[in-house]
Amino acid sequence: MNLGYVRVSTKEQNTERQIKKMKELGIEDRYIFIDKQSGKDFNRPQYQALRLIIREGDLLYLDALDRLGRDYDGIIREWKLITRELNADIVVLENETLFDSRKFRTMGDLGKLMEDQFLSLLSYVAEQERKKTKLRQAEGIEIALNNGVKFGRPKxxxxxxxxxxxxxxxxxxxxxxxxxxxxxxxxxxxxxxxxxxxxxxxxxxxx
Incomplete structure (x- = not known):
């Protein structure tokens, strides 16, 4: 069975583009799970509902990897849970060449080794991105302070x-x-x- 997971960070954001991609793949409406919630953790109602029904042999489609979540340690954990414990597969439409667990599965034990290395690399890259983001935020705050912008609660x-x-x-x-x-x-x-x-x-x- 093919499943689709769609996520945006706020209720104001539009999900239509992601939903359209899922429908073009032939996924039925009832198997498209949609959350309008931050990806900082996995306590999202529709994602948890998806976890309850996904079974061995199912194929889960995501528009992009960050639609699964923003916590990359959590992404690795969920990826392994779905692909190894539940024996389902994941395809990320944004980059199917890299993000398609079926390719690793066909390689047997070697595929698992390669997948582990790939996911570890993903975690490292994500950590560097988090550091860059924090650095940019700090630089932005410093510039704002120098320009007289005040932060925090008013006196x-x-x-x-x-x-x-x-x-x-x-x-x-x-x-x-x-x-x-x-x-x-x-x-x-x-x-x-x-x-x-x-x-x-x-x-x-x-x-």
């Missing part, structure tokens, strides 16, 4: 009442408990707000 505001109570407490004119009563705060909240105020992460409201 919270506090009242002048808190500042006055804080000053009185620091001058030892009132106790911490007295300061808490003035601003109607519990100890944890009060000391957290004190730490934020002293670190400069709070703005004083003029209202």
């Amino acid at each position: 919270q505001k506090i009242t002048t009442e808190f500042v006055n109570a804080y000053d009185e407490w620091k001058a030892e004119r009132i106790t911490a408990v007295g300061a808490m009563k003035r601003v109607n705060m519990k100890p944890n909240t009060f000391y957290r707000r004190v730490a934020d105020y002293e670190s400069g992460s709070l703005l004083v409201s003029q209202s």
